[in-house]
Amino acid sequence: xxxxxxxxxxxxxxxxxxxxxxxxxxxxxxxxxxxxxxxxxxxxxxxxxxxxxxxxxxxxxxxxxxxxxxxxxxxxxxxxxxxxxxxxxxxxxxxxxxxxxxxxxxxxxxxxxxxxxxxxxxxxxxxxxxxxxxxxxxxxxxxxxxxxxxxxxxxxxxxxxxxxxxxxxxxxxxxxxxxxxxxxxxxxxxxxxxxxxxxxxxxxxxxxxxxxxxxxxxxxxxxxxxxxxxxxxxxxxxxxxxxxxxxxxxxxxxxxxxxxxxxxxxxxxxxxxxxxxxxxxxxxxxxxxxxxxxxxxxxxxxxxxxxxxxxxxxxxxxxxxxxxxxxxxxxxxxxxxxxxxxxxxxxxxxxxxxxxxxxxxxxxxxxxxxxxxxxxxxxxxxxxxxxxxxxxxxxxxxxxxxxxxxxxxxxxxxxxxxxxxxxxxxxxxxxxxxxxxxxxxxxxxxxxxxxxxxxxxxxxxxxxxxxxxxxxxxxxxxxxxxxxxxxxxxxxxxxxxxxxxxxxxxxxxxxxxxxxxxxxxxxxxxxxxxxxxxx
Amino acid sequence: xxxxxxxxxxxxxxxxxxxxxxxxxxxxxxxxxxxxxxxxxxxxxxxxxxxxxxxxxxxxxxxxxxxxxxxxxxxxxxxxxxxxxxxxxxxxxxxxxxxxxxxxxxxxxxxxxxxxxxxxxxxxxxxxxxxxxxxxxxxxxxxxxxxxxxxxxxxxxxxxxxxxxxxxxxxxxxxxxxxxxxxxxxxxxxxxxxxxxxxxxxxxxxxxxxxxxxxxxxxxxxxxxxxxxxxxxxxxxxxxxxxxxxxxxxxxxxxxxxxxxxxxxxxxxxxxxxxxxxxxxxxxxxxxxxxxxxxxxxxxxxxxxxxxxxxxxxxxxxxxxxxxxxxxxxxxxxxxxxxxxxxxxxxxxxxxxxxxxxxxxxxxxxxxxxxxxxxxxxxxxxxxxxxxxx
Numbered sequence: 001x002x003x004x005x006x007x008x009x010x011x012x013x014x015x016x017x018x019x020x021x022x023x024x025x026x027x028x029x030x031x032x033x034x035x036x037x038x039x040x041x042x043x044x045x046x047x048x049x050x051x052x053x054x055x056x057x058x059x060x061x062x063x064x065x066x067x068x069x070x071x072x073x074x075x076x077x078x079x080x081x082x083x084x085x086x087x088x089x090x091x092x093x094x095x096x097x098x099x100x101x102x103x104x105x106x107x108x109x110x111x112x113x114x115x116x117x118x119x120x121x122x123x124x125x126x127x128x129x130x131x132x133x134x135x136x137x138x139x140x141x142x143x144x145x146x147x148x149x150x151x152x153x154x155x156x157x158x159x160x161x162x163x164x165x166x167x168x169x170x171x172x173x174x175x176x177x178x179x180x181x182x183x184x185x186x187x188x189x190x191x192x193x194x195x196x197x198x199x200x201x202x203x204x205x206x207x208x209x210x211x212x213x214x215x216x217x218x219x220x221x222x223x224x225x226x227x228x229x230x231x232x233x234x235x236x237x238x239x240x241x242x243x244x245x246x247x248x249x250x251x252x253x254x255x256x257x258x259x260x261x262x263x264x265x266x267x268x269x270x271x272x273x274x275x276x277x278x279x280x281x282x283x284x285x286x287x288x289x290x291x292x293x294x295x296x297x298x299x300x301x302x303x304x305x306x307x308x309x310x311x312x313x314x315x316x317x318x319x320x321x322x323x324x325x326x327x328x329x330x331x332x333x334x335x336x337x338x339x340x341x342x343x344x345x346x347x348x349x350x351x352x353x354x355x356x357x358x359x360x361x362x363x364x365x366x367x368x369x370x371x372x373x374x375x376x377x378x379x380x381x382x383x384x385x386x387x388x389x390x391x392x393x394x395x396x397x398x399x400x401x402x403x404x405x406x407x408x409x410x411x412x413x414x415x416x417x418x419x420x421x422x423x424x425x426x427x428x429x430x431x432x433x434x435x436x437x438x439x440x441x442x443x444x445x446x447x448x449x450x451x452x453x454x455x456x457x458x459x460x461x462x463x464x465x466x467x468x469x470x471x472x473x474x475x476x477x478x479x480x481x482x483x484x485x486x487x488x489x490x491x492x493x494x495x496x497x498x499x500x501x502x503x504x505x506x507x508x509x510x511x512x513x514x515x516x517x518x519x520x521x522x523x524x525x526x527x528x529x530x531x532x533x534x535x
Numbered sequence: 536x537x538x539x540x541x542x543x544x545x546x547x548x549x550x551x552x553x554x555x556x557x558x559x560x561x562x563x564x565x566x567x568x569x570x571x572x573x574x575x576x577x578x579x580x581x582x583x584x585x586x587x588x589x590x591x592x593x594x595x596x597x598x599x600x601x602x603x604x605x606x607x608x609x610x611x612x613x614x615x616x617x618x619x620x621x622x623x624x625x626x627x628x629x630x631x632x633x634x635x636x637x638x639x640x641x642x643x644x645x646x647x648x649x650x651x652x653x654x655x656x657x658x659x660x661x662x663x664x665x666x667x668x669x670x671x672x673x674x675x676x677x678x679x680x681x682x683x684x685x686x687x688x689x690x691x692x693x694x695x696x697x698x699x700x701x702x703x704x705x706x707x708x709x710x711x712x713x714x715x716x717x718x719x720x721x722x723x724x725x726x727x728x729x730x731x732x733x734x735x736x737x738x739x740x741x742x743x744x745x746x747x748x749x750x751x752x753x754x755x756x757x758x759x760x761x762x763x764x765x766x767x768x769x770x771x772x773x774x775x776x777x778x779x780x781x782x783x784x785x786x787x788x789x790x791x792x793x794x795x796x797x798x799x800x801x802x803x804x805x806x807x808x809x810x811x812x813x814x815x816x817x818x819x820x821x822x823x824x825x826x827x828x829x830x831x832x833x834x835x836x837x838x839x840x841x842x843x844x845x846x847x848x849x850x851x852x853x854x855x856x857x858x859x860x861x862x863x864x865x866x867x868x869x870x871x872x873x874x875x876x877x878x879x880x881x882x883x884x885x886x887x888x889x890x891x892x893x894x895x896x897x898x899x900x901x902x903x904x905x906x907x908x909x910x911x912x913x914x915x916x917x918x919x920x921x922x923x924x925x
Binding site: 273326333335336339340342343346347351354474505509512519 | 615697701705710716878879882
């Protein structure tokens with residue numbers, strides 16, 4: 001019953017090495033477990049076999065720990081213990097509950113020894129358990145993990161499991177494993193040739209290794225040739241997927257830039273001033289997310305849905321406040337506005353440092369946003385980035401609709417095209433200014449929510465983005481949302497494509513230099529505003 | 536006290552009409568006094584000025600020179616550069632490279648040819664841009680040329696395509712940001728993250744000795760005064776008048792027939808060189824130069840020094856730089872967290888309520904005084920006239 005008590009105490013212990021938490025042992029297996037601690041090394045095999053036969057998959061953690069040589073038992077109580085070695089420190093935890101046992105010292109415990117025979121058996125037993133696991137994903141992973149050391153025993157295991165396998169995807173992986181084995185070990189050249197052909201279309205790294213070996217060393221010429229063809233195909237595909245991967249990273253960086261820059265583009269377009277505190281509006285949004293998660297620790301799954309509107313409001317109100325209190329008084333003096341807003345950004349940063357401490361804060365990612373879609377072994381797209389690309393596009397669409405279809409949007413466009421004329425037509429430009437500023441800042445707040453899912457939240461979060469977002473605005477052209485969209489994605493993708501060649505730092509320098517040169521040719525950006533008002 | 540104030544006001548008129556001479560005299564007097572107190576007074580005397588204070592004052596004067604550089608282009612030509620820290624740092628790196636070479640085999644690794652960080656990076660020979668930097672005159676030439684050439688190239692590109700206003704400001708900020716990123720790289724050959732430090736001596740004089748410290752301080756003060764007078768003179772020439780014309784109406788100046796971009800480029804180069812000199816004087820006094828000097832926030836802080844003092848007055852920039860940095864030293868000692876609040880508030884309040892800075896305030900007070908004097912004079916004469924009429 002001790003085990004039951006411990007399970008309540010702590011579930012997430014230090015059982016990192018054993019990915020599967022074991023069930024509490026049933027009464028039936030206790031004598032067997034006890035025997036394991038007492039039996040001699042040479043007699044341990046039958047005990048383990050009995051354990052596997054009686055308990056099956058429940059013994060996974062035990063077997064894995066034992067295979068790693070991390071299985072110990074407490075001398076006094078005979079309970080089983082997993083050890084985790086971190087550099088020189090060894091920590092112990094209960095094998096079955098994962099509860100950390102910090103009070104144990106190394107002379108209170110004794111290691112359960114393993115030899116090569118036992119290791120061989122344990123490896124097979126683990127593979128057997130996994131291959132019969134009810135979850136098909138576990139079965140696939142199990143087959144994959146066997147790719148690197150396929151022996152006659154494991155192949156026999158897979159062959160047996162293949163007969164009963166129902167899931168198509170698992171069947172395919174198993175077929176790859178079987179073909180791999182045949183390609184490596186068959187004496188018959190035609191069989192090897194057939195195996196190489198069977199391997200076609202698989203992108204596993206082991207398949208590539210095997211094909212490389214065959215292409216170089218195989219005695220049969222036709223096998224060498226077939227293997228080379230297979231290799232070329234894999235390399236071609238790898239190149240393509242690498243390209244797609246980079247493109248995806250570029251797009252995700254681009255969408256972050258888009259979210260950060262679009263608010264700046266609006267305020268700059270309408271009022272001709274740069275809000276140096278724009279980055280801090282992003283930061284406020286990110287901290288809003290943090291606070292929401294702090295307030296509602298049980299609703300992490302929904303926290304983002306609450307944080308998005310809240311961040312919009314917090315940053316938007318802050319923006320309106322800044323406009324009313326400071327920027328309004330500096331009308332027509334854009335350089336002074338720049339300085340004053342910079343002062344505000346300093347104050348906001350320091351405020352956040354005082355309230356939340358200067359340390360970075362971790363914002364949790366909801367379950368539905370973590371993980372990735374694995375399309376094939378070479379290409380997997382992380383979900384949070386995928387969502388952020390979609391989210392940025394959604395925000396862009398909404399903003400576009402607001403600007404094109406609402407009366408506020410009409411006013412904003414009128415003021416940005418010709419302020420004096422708009423004023424003469426009866427538009428209250430000062431109100432439009434405040435609303436625009438609120439809107440731009442609010443979107444920055446939303447950008448902060450998105451960013452909190454990619455990086456840690458800290459007082460300097462906004463600063464990192466202000467120069468980049470301004471580059472996007474300059475590149476895209478002021479007062480044109482489409483320009484901002486194109487510029488953001490272009491810069492994002494360009495950055496990610498230069499990065500592997502030159503390194504991250506040089507990539508951002510090159511992009512900066514490019515923009516400095518670019519505005520030589522097109523001082524008004526990619527999509528300049530046309531007409532007399534533009535000057 | 537009041538006599539000092541009137542004295543002070545007598546050379547503070549707005550927009551380039553301020554008289555430089557009294558200020559220069561004051562500055563040199565303070566310099567001489569402080570230096571004498573450090574070298575001649577015994578350590579336990581009340582009048583003794585510690586070497587630490589001398590170095591601090593020297594640092595302030597370097598900042599003042601940097602502020603002067605920004606005021607020349609912002610105050611007189613309306614170009615708000617948010618990247619002047621880059622020129623300052625480049626000048627500083629040029630000096631730092633010279634000082635680094637002077638260490639010779641006294642470094643940790645004892646390599647007579649290579650600075651320590653290069654030995655650490657397993658470099659076998661000196662990169663080409665370090666060649667010749669062990670000659671003082673080469674290094675001094677670089678202090679002027681490197682910021683000057685960068686300013687020329689950047690200015691030529693920017694002004695020719697008529698990049699103005701906030702665009703230009705952000706581009707200058709991007710410039711210093713790009714340099715910040717590149718100087719952080721070890722491969723650049725400037726000591727990466729740690730920068731250049733551990734200097735031993737300068738043209739044979741030990742950097743730690745009081746005499747060297749005081750000499751550096753005096754040189755800084757003299758150069759500052761020299762550059763102040765020179766800038767003043769430049770602004771009074773035809774070139775300076777065109778510069779002010781460009782500030783007040785660039786299109787008009789262009790239509791009249793001036794190639795405004797040329798004027799702006801050369802002024803920008805001049806300003807960058809001042810910043811480079813300031814950096815070169817700063818490094819031996821502070822004892823280190825690292826990429827942090829390139830950070831955009833440093834550059835933007837310079838602007839607030841100028842704004843506090845009052846732009847377009849030269850003297851205002853110097854006063855502003857000294858005051859703000861003095862406040863910073865005091866503030867960070869008492870309550871480190873409060874400084875950024877104060878700095879931020881300074882940005883907002885100065886732009887909102889003191890658009891012409893302290894010099895403007897002084898001029899305003901003086902005007903009021905003058906007006907009230909005139910008014911009372913008028914009143915009394917009126918009264919007399921009325922009396923006579925009666």
